[in-house]
Amino acid sequence: MKVKIILFISFTITLFGCKNDLVINAPYKDIAIIYSFLDQNEPVQFIRIEKLYQNNATTNTTEGAQIADSLYFDTLVVKLINIVSRDTFYCYRVDSIPKDKGFFSSAKNTLYATKIPQNNNADEVYQLHITNPKDNKTFISKTSLVKDAAIDNRKIVINLVTPNHTFAFRFTPGRNAALYDLIVRFQYKEMIKSDTNNFEIKNVDYFVAKSAAISGSLEKSTIVSREYMNYLRGKIVEDNTKVRRSLAIIYQAYGGSAEFASLLDLSKPNLSVVQKNPEYSNVSNAIGIFSSRNFVELKMETDPTNLLLIESNLPNFHP
Numbered sequence: 001m002k003v004k005i006i007l008f009i010s011f012t013i014t015l016f017g018c019k020n021d022l023v024i025n026a027p028y029k030d031i032a033i034i035y036s037f038l039d040q041n042e043p044v045q046f047i048r049i050e051k052l053y054q055n056n057a058t059t060n061t062t063e064g065a066q067i068a069d070s071l072y073f074d075t076l077v078v079k080l081i082n083i084v085s086r087d088t089f090y091c092y093r094v095d096s097i098p099k100d101k102g103f104f105s106s107a108k109n110t111l112y113a114t115k116i117p118q119n120n121n122a123d124e125v126y127q128l129h130i131t132n133p134k135d136n137k138t139f140i141s142k143t144s145l146v147k148d149a150a151i152d153n154r155k156i157v158i159n160l161v162t163p164n165h166t167f168a169f170r171f172t173p174g175r176n177a178a179l180y181d182l183i184v185r186f187q188y189k190e191m192i193k194s195d196t197n198n199f200e201i202k203n204v205d206y207f208v209a210k211s212a213a214i215s216g217s218l219e220k221s222t223i224v225s226r227e228y229m230n231y232l233r234g235k236i237v238e239d240n241t242k243v244r245r246s247l248a249i250i251y252q253a254y255g256g257s258a259e260f261a262s263l264l265d266l267s268k269p270n271l272s273v274v275q276k277n278p279e280y281s282n283v284s285n286a287i288g289i290f291s292s293r294n295f296v297e298l299k300m301e302t303d304p305t306n307l308l309l310i311e312s313n314l315p316n317f318h319p
Contacts, residue, residue: 032286033288037292040147040148043115092114094112128143143291144258154168156300158225158306160229174255176258179261180211181253188245190202190243191242209221244315250300256292257292262280267280
């Protein structure tokens with residue numbers, strides 16, 4: 001499983017990856033591992049619930065890890081409760097999403113899913129409530145739903161003549177967001193030179209900020225024009241069998257909640273020789289994180305001469 005912590009990547013990895021904690025030859029006890037990141041802009045919300053893997057005396061670690069049923073609870077009652085509106089949304093079991101291959105069995109991938117209404121104007125808090133009917137044990141957590149950021153739609157001007165020229169990324173953070181990844185996406189069309197009807201839409205993502213904490217009601221970051229162009233040159237290599245055409249510059253903002261900010265903070269290297277960072281969990285009677293994220297993007301207004309400038313500095317681009 002990838003360990004690089006970037007907001008929009010890490011949420012996906014947590015839900016659909018193969019990571020399971022490992023306890024070797026410990027007394028058996030069902031311990032739940034729970035991960036979920038709500039996103040009001042997603043049509044379906046997913047919750048990953050697994051058992052902490054525990055080896056036993058009759059099965060070695062490698063053999064036991066390949067028994068898919070040992071990683072999941074037989075029956076669970078899973079629901080999301082909107083604490084503000086008091087609406088309850090029961091989750092259904094999903095077994096159709098492929099699981100990344102790894103040390104643990106990928107033959108089965110059980111998730112729980114449900115739909116929640118979108119209301120960007122409401123300040124919403126959701127509680128995750130899970131019950132295991134087998135022993136009546138409950139696992140509970142709650143998170144404030146991160147709302148949409150508002151990206152400022154100003155015309156982008158790129159200037160390669162002035163040495164330190166910059167263009168801005170301005171946005172108003174969404175309610176309940178604690179940190180952001182900010183991305184400037186360059187989108188282009190790449191065609192086969194001998195058959196321009198055969199093409200692919202490609203993107204180059206430039207990170208303006210990674211896991212940046214919110215400091216005010218209006219956030220502004222700047223991008224140096226020359227640095228941005230050099231980055232694009234490094235990512236788009238010359239290929240004389242292709243013809244390319246620029247399409248758009250898109251600003252993207254990935255927001256994370258306070259719980260995710262706490263997780264990142266505890267994930268930072270501990271330079272002490274005696275202390276160990278505690279593992280973060282905000283789920284009662286279980287291990288894991290129940291949190292919220294939000295993704296918005298905006299196609300920016302770009303002067304046509306700027307797109308021509310970009311194309312003239314990149315290989316195999318033609319108007």
